[in-house]
Amino acid sequence: MIFAKFLAFTIFSLAGIGQVSARARWLERNNRAVQLHPRRFGREQPPVLDKLRNACPGEVCGTLAGQAVTPLLAAQPECSQQDLADAIIDASKQFDAATQANMIAIAVEYRQTEKNTPPDFTTNPPALRNSVFCQKAPKNPELNGLVQDQDPANDPDLFFDPATQSTVRKGDQANTLPFAG
DSSP: OHHHHHHHHHHHHHHTTTSOOOOOOOOEETTEEOOOOOOSSSSSSOHHHHHHHTSSSSSHHHHHHHHTSGGGSTTSOTTHHHHHHHHHHHHHTTSOHHHHHHHHHHHHHHHTSOOOOOOBTTSSSOBOOEEOOOOSOOSSGGGTTOOOOOOTTSOTTEEEETTTTEEEETTSSGGGSOOOO
């Protein structure tokens, strides 16, 4: 009886060998294979986020550090990074002078942190793009004139606009140049 069950299982198993039970699928965009590019940095988060997390007692800085990741992502609005740097400075005002000075220094560093921008896969090879600049004045004067860093390997004339999810050439839009106001 055990032999009969084993024989039935073996026959059933061998009958399915000719069929494909799964297919490998290539990542594609617009019917073209997508090439994966490693991040420029060997880390997931910039060090300024750890500095922020540990800058003040209580939950304030931990909450701000958690919120600080999102504005650095490519699809986020162009002023979200500056707005969060302003929020860090605003939150610092509830602490002593030393903590406040440290948090302001962290906000300045955060404002100048490079944003993530995706390559333009419509070109071959994919073009590396810069992030567009915020076109409003910061709330706090400590942030005046500061902009995010750009990857030096990027094409200096190409920018990723998160509002349109497309490539913009330098000078075609005001946000391809730093805020002059």
